[in-house]
Amino acid sequence: xxxxxxxxxxxxxxxxxxxxxxxxxxxxxxxxxxxxxxxxxxxxxxxxxxxxxxxxxxxxxxxxxxxxxxxxxxxxxxxxxxxxxxxxxxxxxxxxxxxxxxxx
Numbered sequence: 001x002x003x004x005x006x007x008x009x010x011x012x013x014x015x016x017x018x019x020x021x022x023x024x025x026x027x028x029x030x031x032x033x034x035x036x037x038x039x040x041x042x043x044x045x046x047x048x049x050x051x052x053x054x055x056x057x058x059x060x061x062x063x064x065x066x067x068x069x070x071x072x073x074x075x076x077x078x079x080x081x082x083x084x085x086x087x088x089x090x091x092x093x094x095x096x097x098x099x100x101x102x103x104x
Contacts, residue, residue: 021058028054 029051036043 017062020062021055024058025051025055
């Protein structure tokens with residue numbers, strides 16, 4: 001069951017990436033075909049090259065957005081943990097102050 005879950009999650013991630021990248025890349029390819037035409041091999045090479053470059057740019061964009069989201073989540077977790085540590089240090093301080101008062 002665990003293997004099925006991990007396989008399904010990896011497949012969902014792959015399809016999500018494809019859904020984010022392929023439509024915009026196809027539109028770019030159609031635009032490049034419309035702009036250059038397919039009359040010569042140079043035009044076809046330009047279409048293929050520009051579509052590949054555009055695809056890489058789109059992949060990079062989604063990757064950077066994913067990375068930023070993860071960084072923000074980590075910063076939020078860190079903020080919560082620092083707040084917890086701050087409260088613990090305050091409690092320890094009050095305990096130490098009480099113990100020192102009792103010793104006097």
